[in-house]
Amino acid sequence: MCHLRNHSLQKSKPKYLFAGLGTMGFPMAGHLSKNRNLDIYVFNRTSAVSAKWVKKYNGTQLIDLDNCSVKFDGLITCLKDDASIPSVILESGFLDFLKTNSFIVDHSTTSLELSYNNLSAS
Secondary structure (H helix, E strand, O other), rough: OOOEEEOOOOOOOOOOEOOOOOOOOOHHHHHHHHOOOOEEEEEOOOOOHHHHHHOOOOOOEEEEEEOOOOEEEEEEEEEOOOOOHHHHHHHHHHHHHHHEEEEEEEOOOOHHHHHHHHEEEE
């Protein structure tokens, strides 16, 4: 069982995980939550921020991945800097909870150097 709050969402909808609820991410995830055809799960390294988000918007707070059985159709990130990306995406284990053929959309604030490194690695 995932440690989640707000279990009122239907199970048949696509499940998207939004990581990074800062100045841009908080309202972006909120906008997605208005689409009743999606289940939005939110994660923020400061859990008080994601708790605040679920009080304002329709979605589920992902507290941690211990014993999580949810598989996500997509991961959307809006992180603050280059160092946050590997920390949140790779080290957190989120990739293990993505379905086959899922997607990642990254809206993070990153350096040009990181973009070039990612292009050369692909």
